[in-house]
Amino acid sequence: MEKVNSNLSDQGANLRNLMVVPTYKCQMACRYCFINRSRQDMPEETLYRAIDLLLTSPCPEVELQFFGGEPLLRFDLVKKAFFYAEAKSREKSKKIKYFLVTNGLLLDEDKLTFLKQYNTTIMLSIDGARQTQVENRPLLKKDGGRYFNSLLRNLKGLLGRAEKCCVNLVFLPGDIKKLKVNFDFLTSLGVRNIRLSYAIGADFRRKDLSEYARELKKIIRAARIKRVNLLNLDDEEPCFFIPQITIGSSGDVYVGCNFILETVFPECVGLMYAGELKSIKDISRLKRTRQEQSTMFIRKKRKLNINVVKNIYFGIGIYALLKYWQLCKEYAPLVSGVHLSGAGKVNARGSAKCLPILSRQGACCLAEIIADPGDLRSLIPCAMSVLASGAQKIKFSPKLGVFWTEDKIADYFIMLYNMIEILQEKKEIEMINISGKGSGARGGKKASLTAAMKEVVRLLPAGRISEKTILNNLVLMEVSNSFFGKFRQ
Numbered sequence: 001m002e003k004v005n006s007n008l009s010d011q012g013a014n015l016r017n018l019m020v021v022p023t024y025k026c027q028m029a030c031r032y033c034f035i036n037r038s039r040q041d042m043p044e045e046t047l048y049r050a051i052d053l054l055l056t057s058p059c060p061e062v063e064l065q066f067f068g069g070e071p072l073l074r075f076d077l078v079k080k081a082f083f084y085a086e087a088k089s090r091e092k093s094k095k096i097k098y099f100l101v102t103n104g105l106l107l108d109e110d111k112l113t114f115l116k117q118y119n120t121t122i123m124l125s126i127d128g129a130r131q132t133q134v135e136n137r138p139l140l141k142k143d144g145g146r147y148f149n150s151l152l153r154n155l156k157g158l159l160g161r162a163e164k165c166c167v168n169l170v171f172l173p174g175d176i177k178k179l180k181v182n183f184d185f186l187t188s189l190g191v192r193n194i195r196l197s198y199a200i201g202a203d204f205r206r207k208d209l210s211e212y213a214r215e216l217k218k219i220i221r222a223a224r225i226k227r228v229n230l231l232n233l234d235d236e237e238p239c240f241f242i243p244q245i246t247i248g249s250s251g252d253v254y255v256g257c258n259f260i261l262e263t264v265f266p267e268c269v270g271l272m273y274a275g276e277l278k279s280i281k282d283i284s285r286l287k288r289t290r291q292e293q294s295t296m297f298i299r300k301k302r303k304l305n306i307n308v309v310k311n312i313y314f315g316i317g318i319y320a321l322l323k324y325w326q327l328c329k330e331y332a333p334l335v336s337g338v339h340l341s342g343a344g345k346v347n348a349r350g351s352a353k354c355l356p357i358l359s360r361q362g363a364c365c366l367a368e369i370i371a372d373p374g375d376l377r378s379l380i381p382c383a384m385s386v387l388a389s390g391a392q393k394i395k396f397s398p399k400l401g402v403f404w405t406e407d408k409i410a411d412y413f414i415m416l417y418n419m420i421e422i423l424q425e426k427k428e429i430e431m432i433n434i435s436g437k438g439s440g441a442r443g444g445k446k447a448s449l450t451a452a453m454k455e456v457v458r459l460l461p462a463g464r465i466s467e468k469t470i471l472n473n474l475v476l477m478e479v480s481n482s483f484f485g486k487f488r489q
Helices: 044-054 071-091 109-117 130-136 147-161 173-188 206-226 266-272 290-299 306-335 373-388 406-424 446-458 467-487
Strands: 017-020 061-066 095-102 121-125 165-171 193-198 245-247 252-255 273-276 340-342 355-361 364-371 393-398 463-465
Touching: 017 044, 044 061, 044 071, 044 245, 061 071, 071 095, 071 109, 109 147, 121 147, 130 147, 130 173, 147 165, 165 173, 173 193, 173 206, 193 206, 193 306, 206 306, 206 406, 252 266, 266 273, 290 406, 290 467, 306 406, 306 467, 364 373, 373 393, 373 406, 393 406, 393 467, 406 467
Parallel strands: 017 061, 017 245, 061 095, 095 121, 121 165, 165 193, 364 393
Antiparallel strands: 245 252, 252 273, 340 463, 355 364
């Protein structure tokens, strides 16, 4: 089975794909879906206009995506979209791909045959074993979960017929403990492409992040052994920052894919509203990077529901830990056997306190805030105190020479994101952290890694430093660099 790229956003600019919602109707009543089901289905004219908009993209290859509701309830519209898109893309000499999200209940052999003809990537939403699936995704007309067996038959049919398919496993906070069980259930059926998605809008707390990190590590190890592709373990988090262009059934245009929250968090959906389709003739008008999407959410944070803010922090923690695990794996063989001593520089000072270091850069006062894992709660008060004293530039650094646990790493980057939010409103203050290029070691250049290690060790306390701590500190600095490049506008 072919490996699937299920990212619902382009990396960088967002002009490569467009999502349409043929209908908001659905046979299911998922606990985490808050779409307004009373909205009208998409008229053909609106559907064709959305495809025309996609084909104005400067990208040589584009992707038309179908979401809902349940798009297969209007399979007649889906087919018309394929026929129109094929004809129009040939006229414009542009390649087009297709991506369809479905609950799987209507995915019979005829539909599979049609979708396969156009090499469509199919994402089937199923949350795992019977208990989780039936609790989280009951039918609108309740049947006590009897639909589950027919759903599994359709899933097996999909796995047997489609070359490009994947499963979207959504979880609520209460599902985290059984996430590995649900993952194992799906892989036992032959699923080889899985996307793990936390239910946006749900009340994910800090303890849930720690629990999820533990489960995710187990799943990553199991996926490696079973040769299962985990599709969204990249730079996708936080998912609220995905600048996905979405066309609602009535021609309303959004940059962002969180409209499933419209009945509970309308203020969030309102932030993503970009106008009416009939007034947008060129998709380039909707161009937005992830960083720009992030900045928009930062500026509008006060308008967001607390659960949305918690979701963003949850995603920040996931991003930081995934980056940390990735770089630890890459750097460990190169750091192995290296024995270094610290130079005893200022970064290591302090005793479980976030320490401000003040200096001058020309006419400007520079403040470097050194975060101590033993007292991260004081990071923001310390920074605010320094800013009140007149600093015009501020830099954040993790304390080196100590081992940072994964919980502390997640907390540190959530705190840093908080500071980015605060400083976004203070235009006179400049953040001068490295912008995200890193050391260049990821290309396998040992000389670059050695140089990066020397820079880290220059800031370590005097004395012998363990290999484990060197790796931990080096990777932490690298994640910091990429973090500021990703989230600072």
